[in-house]
Amino acid sequence: MGLCKFKVDDLTSKNNISQIIFILESPHKDEYIHSHPIAGQAGTRLLSLLKRVGAIPNDIPNKPLGCLIKSGEILNISIMNASPFPLDKNFYCQQACNSKMVDALAEIKNRLQKHTQTVYKPREGVESKLCNDFSERLRNMIADKTKVIIPLGHVASNFVKSVQGINCKVHFGVMHPSAREWESADNIKQLRLALTDTES
Template identity: 30%
Template sequence: MEYLTQFKIDDLSHDKSEFIFILESPHKQEVAMGFPAASESGWWMSKAMFNIETPLGELVTNKSSSIPRISILNCSRLPLQISCYNPLRLSEDFSEFLEIQEIKNGNIQVVKQKIKEKLRTKVGGQALKSFRFRLLKSIQNNNNHSKIIVCGVIAQCFFEEATQLNGYIRVATNLQWEGCSFKIFYEYHPSPKSGQWQNPYNMRNLLDFMSCKRA
């Protein structure tokens, strides 16, 4: 899939990070800027956690002293929104994989099952292999002191398929994987569409997990 290289965004992965944020994928703004969490979702992350009105990816890229040391990993280094590729013609198997973003159901377990089925396809398996490698490397670079925040259902499915472990929404959980110990925390997607990060009441558990106080 070399023809998609222009859309691929690298992680912001730093040694000895206090927190690793796992997001789903880049979108148009991330592709344009060249780093994760550059769009409105990144803005809301900074606002909710640190009361700073700058996208989180920009703060991490510039190594801002106003925030803790953070790494940001996208599960998929390529956008999962088909609109990002217009008017490029995509291969059939990749187009079918991008349907992962369209999976809807009132039962979250049904949604997760269907997402994981997509991750078990050829294209999904390639994305999962890449994520697993990058996640393990990031955890190892943090010397077993990682606090990992997994944002959104797709990201949670990537994590669960890669590690064969589970976290719980807004509950801190101690886990071990590949000889590494870390804490995991599931959070909702920071997109304004979810409406979760815009309400300070909703973010209390995450702030407690991070033990950070807003200005």
């Protein structure tokens, strides 16, 4: 796609069991630096809320969730970005910002972050290619032991809605960790509900 050097690959649990798959929007600066998803502040906020709802022990170090998954300190959780390329135009250097591809990625973010569509069908071109790539990556990550897919935020939710025939539980309604209301009672409730799907 012309921006391959900015691509951040998905992160699979060290034990190769993707019991829970979190879907986020796209990489940002910390993810690019660390070469894996959820490596910055959003990863720390996600870990904090997972501890709060009792999904992760409190004695786990307070690091971004992605870093703990990569080091093997947390198992059974895998992370994907809807887009493996940053969607935020501000990420790219001034020279890259003149790229039509960067503009196309930014337009996708601006349109899809506003709400989760009841039925989402990607537009032709870059958006369709991204969704096809995401669909293939998600299908490859889903396994027999996968219990729930949890998209975080509207962009991730819309991408998941573009995938046909997912054969495991998907829980929509959890916000992106950067959301102002991330620690609200409603969002905590949604995360708890999503995680109850892993208990059976």
